[in-house]
Amino acid sequence: MQAKLTIDPAFRVGPVRRRTFGSFVEHLGRCVYTGIYEPSHxxxxxxxxRGDVLDLVREMGVSTVRYPGGNFVSGYRWEDGIGPVEDRPKRLDLAWHSLEPNEVGTDEFMAWAKKAGIEPMMAINxxxxxxxxxxxxxxxxNVPGGSDWAEQRRANGADEPYRVKMWCLGNEMDGPWQMGHKTPEEYGRIATEAARAMRMIDPDVELVACGSSSRSMPTFGEWERIVLTEAYDQVDMISAHAYYWEKESGLQEFLVSAEDMDRFIDQVGATIDTVAAARKTDKRIGISFDEWNVWxxxxxxxxxxxxxDWPVAPRLLEDNYSVADAVVVGNLLISLLRHTDRVWSANQAQLVNVIAPIMAEPGGPAWKQTTFHPFALTSANASGEVLRVIVDGPTIESTQFGSVQALDAVATWADGEASVFVVNRHADEAVDASITLPAGCSIKEAVTLHHDDHNWKASAEDDSSVGVTPNGTAAIDGGTLTVTLPPISWTMITLSTQ
Structure with missing residues (x-):
């Protein structure tokens, strides 16, 4: 099977945004307790x-982290998590049927964020x-001092304000499972009023309204239209959430999951434009894809x-990911980059232990899941401008999406260097790809994530025997790069450019 790909610096979509490489820390399962925080470790x-977890977070290249939820935030009293730890109350967390000890709260998270070198993204209830x-x-x-809450922060040890820029106005308020679930009219109203009040305190905040929890929600589309009609002037972004997994439709259908993300982004973008046109405004609203993953x-x-049974930090949502799962994650990152003109921020959910690329055993090792690798390498090597890649090759017949390309790709282009990210989504066949490049390109590195057993999964005992390895088939002759892409694989090729 053969395919032709074309890359040209003129095919610009927009800038690579560092906020695309965000993650998520929720008070859910072992994400916080025995995840990022374990005093006895x-x-x-x-x-x-945990220092071992911090090292992996830095290696992964995480840019922003959303906190403290998630469904958790809709029942959270943020005041419970400040002040002397011994005085903090224990609360029932109704979202995940757990007991929250409140040993970690706002100040602790901000301290961790500084150590991790990430930008905090806070959610409010x-x-x-x-x-x-x-x-x-x-x-x-965010207030330096003088007011009651600002002085309480200073008394709690943080003399300087945190100056948090990004704030989520609630979480998944379209979902009947959410505590305080609202109609779009109800939510649009309270989000608008909260946003207006927050901007009175800090005019520089960037605010994210709740969009749909998935493209399959019965209210999808109409939810966005009604919420934005009410809140358009007060918010900067609207959220999108999506999770994918192998269902009864089978492996091949799962491998093309990014087609759903593409359509999700395009349709939310169209709704944003519709509301903007009706309001006769030139203001642009972005998308915050602040929950996405395989789950x-x-x-x-x-x-x-x-x-x-109300346990503290139970083992919840601890999926063990396969090579195929990692290929899908790499493809979802391609989709997010390809839509950088629309997607201004994104957060893989979640960071540690809970549907996470990083796992950490209590008192034991921290280790990398298969999904760690495409995220870390894309974050490290995507820079400059995102380029749309034209793909002409074999197709896959999808039950949900019709005929789709077996290969999916995106490229980034900066002064002196470029990166190509490509997945072969075919479940059985390798594809020989020829990639037309501008003159003067040479290969710096070509690596592929693939295994003959696509169900192989990492563990605490072995997280390195299968991973990203050099792809020796990559070569350039004239202005054409050729490379063989195995079935169910993710590949990154970095280039020097003149």
Whole structure:
């Protein structure tokens, strides 16, 4: 099977945005406790943060982290997580049927974020709370001093304000599972009022309204239209959430999951434009794809405790990812980059232990899942401008999406260097690709993630025997790069350019 790809610096989509490489830390399962925070761990620092996890977060190239939820935030009282730890109350977390000890809160997260070198993205509770609480937490985080909440922050050890830029106005308020679930009219109104009040305290905040929890929601499209009609002037982005897993439709259908993300982004973008046209405004609204990943929702690890069992940090949503899962994650990153004109921020959910690229055993090692590798390499090598790649090659007949290309690709182009990211989504066949490049390009590196057993999964005992390896088939002759792409594979080729 053969395919032709064309790359040209003139095919620009927009800039590579560092915020595309965000992640997510929610008070869910072991993401916080025995994930990023475990005071008794041999690698823990003086604040209780696991040093081995911090090292992997830095290696992964995470740019931003969304906190503290997620479904958790819709029942969260942020004040419970500040002040002396010994005085903080323990609360029932209804979202995940767990007990929240509040040992980690806003100040601890900000300290961890600084150590990790990431930008915090905070979410506020617009489910069971409202405008006043939104005002209070912005005052606590962003006002230098003089006011009650700012002085409490200073008394708690943070003399300088955190100056948090990005704020999510609630979480998945379109979902009936959400505490404080609202109609789009109800949510649009409270989001607008919270946003207006927050900007009175800090005019520089960037605010994200809740969009749809998936493209399959019955209210999708109409939710975005109604919310933005109300809140357009007060927000900067609207969110999108999507999770993918291998269903009864089979492996091949799962491998083309990024087609759904492409359509999701295009349709939300069209709705944004429709509302802008109706309002006769030139203001642009972006998309914050602040939850995305592979997540096997139907498996036992995704089932929370029940009854009188309210454990602290239970093992929840601890999916163990295969090579095929990692290829899909790499493809979703391609989709996000390809839509950089629309997607201004994105967060893979989540960072540690919970549907995560990083795993950490209590008192034991931290290790990399297969999904770690495409994220880390894309984050490290995508820079400059995103280029649309023209693909002409074999197709796959998808039950959901019709005829789609077996190969999917995107490129980035900066002064002196370029990167090509490509997946072969065919479940059985390798593809020989020829890539037309501008003159003066030479190969710096060509690597592929692939294994004959696409179900291979990493573990605490072995997270390195299968990973990204050099692809020796890559070569340039004149202005054409040729490379063989195995089935179910993710490949990155970095180039020197003149």
């Amino acid at each position: 041999p690698s823990a620092d003086e604040q209780g943060f 617009l489910g069971t709370r409202g405008v006043l609480e939104a005002m209070d937490i912005v005052e606590y985080c 096997y929702l139907d498996r036992d690890p995704s089932k929370p405790p029940s009854g009188d």
